Amino acid sequence: MRLPERQVAALEAASATDAQPIPDLAAEAGIDEAAATTSVFELEEDGLVAVETETEETVSLTDEAREYLDAELPEVRLYRAAVEAGADETPVSMGQVIGASGLEGPQVDIALSNFARKGYGEIDGGEISADPDADPDSDAEITALEALDAGEAVDDDSLLDRLAERGLIEREKRTVRSVLLTDAGVDALMAGVEAAETADRLTPEMLISGEWEDVEFTDYNVEADATEAGAGKVHVLRQAAERVKDVLVGMGFQEMDGPHADADFWINDALFMPQDHPARTHWDRFALDVDPIEDLPEDLLRAVENAHREGVGPDGDGYHSPWSEDFAREVALRGHTTSLSMRYLSGAAEGDLEPPQRYFSVEKAYRNDTIDATHLLEFFQIEGWVMAEDLSVRDLMGTFEEFYRQFGITDVQFKPHYNPYTEPSFELFGRHPETGELIEIGNSGIFREEVLSPLGVDCDVMAWGLALERLAMLYTGAEDIRDLHGTLADLEFLRNAEVIY
Numbered sequence: 001m002r003l004p005e006r007q008v009a010a011l012e013a014a015s016a017t018d019a020q021p022i023p024d025l026a027a028e029a030g031i032d033e034a035a036a037t038t039s040v041f042e043l044e045e046d047g048l049v050a051v052e053t054e055t056e057e058t059v060s061l062t063d064e065a066r067e068y069l070d071a072e073l074p075e076v077r078l079y080r081a082a083v084e085a086g087a088d089e090t091p092v093s094m095g096q097v098i099g100a101s102g103l104e105g106p107q108v109d110i111a112l113s114n115f116a117r118k119g120y121g122e123i124d125g126g127e128i129s130a131d132p133d134a135d136p137d138s139d140a141e142i143t144a145l146e147a148l149d150a151g152e153a154v155d156d157d158s159l160l161d162r163l164a165e166r167g168l169i170e171r172e173k174r175t176v177r178s179v180l181l182t183d184a185g186v187d188a189l190m191a192g193v194e195a196a197e198t199a200d201r202l203t204p205e206m207l208i209s210g211e212w213e214d215v216e217f218t219d220y221n222v223e224a225d226a227t228e229a230g231a232g233k234v235h236v237l238r239q240a241a242e243r244v245k246d247v248l249v250g251m252g253f254q255e256m257d258g259p260h261a262d263a264d265f266w267i268n269d270a271l272f273m274p275q276d277h278p279a280r281t282h283w284d285r286f287a288l289d290v291d292p293i294e295d296l297p298e299d300l301l302r303a304v305e306n307a308h309r310e311g312v313g314p315d316g317d318g319y320h321s322p323w324s325e326d327f328a329r330e331v332a333l334r335g336h337t338t339s340l341s342m343r344y345l346s347g348a349a350e351g352d353l354e355p356p357q358r359y360f361s362v363e364k365a366y367r368n369d370t371i372d373a374t375h376l377l378e379f380f381q382i383e384g385w386v387m388a389e390d391l392s393v394r395d396l397m398g399t400f401e402e403f404y405r406q407f408g409i410t411d412v413q414f415k416p417h418y419n420p421y422t423e424p425s426f427e428l429f430g431r432h433p434e435t436g437e438l439i440e441i442g443n444s445g446i447f448r449e450e451v452l453s454p455l456g457v458d459c460d461v462m463a464w465g466l467a468l469e470r471l472a473m474l475y476t477g478a479e480d481i482r483d484l485h486g487t488l489a490d491l492e493f494l495r496n497a498e499v500i501y
């Protein structure tokens, strides 16, 4: 029998008694894995080998698990500290035990949530008691982690599930194909197989020499496993931003655009934010050491100053706090994109606007926040406003319900809130699909007279700033904003995340 060279190599490497995984067979045959896979499928088609398919699970330890292998599980540390403090006899104050355990930050929560679950004791009314019969030295979870670390298998599926849920292991399923010679394969080998030279592609040389007429071409196997190609794709946040724009345009909104670095006047003063507001100090604000902005509309500047000093309307009252034009002209990275709304509402961007109007932007804002699972130093805000003769809170809520519904989010919650520029104001919350926690997804309200009157707007304006990253977290299930962008972004997540339409 004549077979292509690499099929002969694969056939000769296969055994009639021990099923061999394709990678092993490839190594033995001295051919690469893709060629081995193709050959094996071809041999299977000819009935010379049988292919068995199994799914195999690989389990790997996370960095957190490695920490615990070095320094014990947090709940075990809590148990030992509790016993040390006598909590196996009478309950001891939790603060004392946690202090003695040396547990810090998130480890405290981890310890508390696993302590009672594992029967190490109980926590009740701020006191902790330890079960004297519990045996932390034979903790099933750490024993399993040790076994996995030593390369041994752990068969207890529910235990593995729990470890995966705690983020201590990662389980990955792969398909393993193993190859066994069939009787026909054995017969063929006994009768002798010869290698026929095959070509896997047509070359210019073959065409020139005429060799193409005699050469035997390898068959294509379109079912063979192939190496996964990580193609480039649009970043999940960019996809989300585009989707949000589509939805808002579909709802009749027009897009705003404007500077990332702007006068404090547009970022804060026009919004009736007092100049001594904490958000306007260096703690929160990225000030830029550049020349102040000269070209602010003079009339508007005076009207805004007046609103700050005297208030608006017969019962109005100003802030009775200092107001300086120099500060208004200083430049900072915008802490919200509401600066754009001010530019448009004032007429500075596109001239005076007559109601009804709807505008939005999906643009970056910058805040000197502490970075954590829900905060970055820069983020995308979905800014928007509607200008009309008569608007109420129902219009505001209805708009959000319609907007979020497009992303499959139907349980937005509203909480009363305070903004210096809106009254009433509402914060929006959505439930995270994985953690079940309510997370803040936006802030909104109806602009006050003190904002609208200086701008020269004499109808109602409802407005909002929603966080694009938080919206993306809700519908992708990402639990940490840092997985989405920034230096710690999770590439695997970004490759696989889908935007829901």
Ligand SMILES: N[C@@H](Cc1ccccc1)C(=O)O
Residues within 6 Å of the ligand: 335, 336, 337, 338, 419, 422, 442, 443, 444, 445, 463, 464, 465, 466
């Ligand atoms: N600027 C607000 C959002 C907002 C805009 C307009 C009106 C009300 C609220 C924020 O960043 O949180």
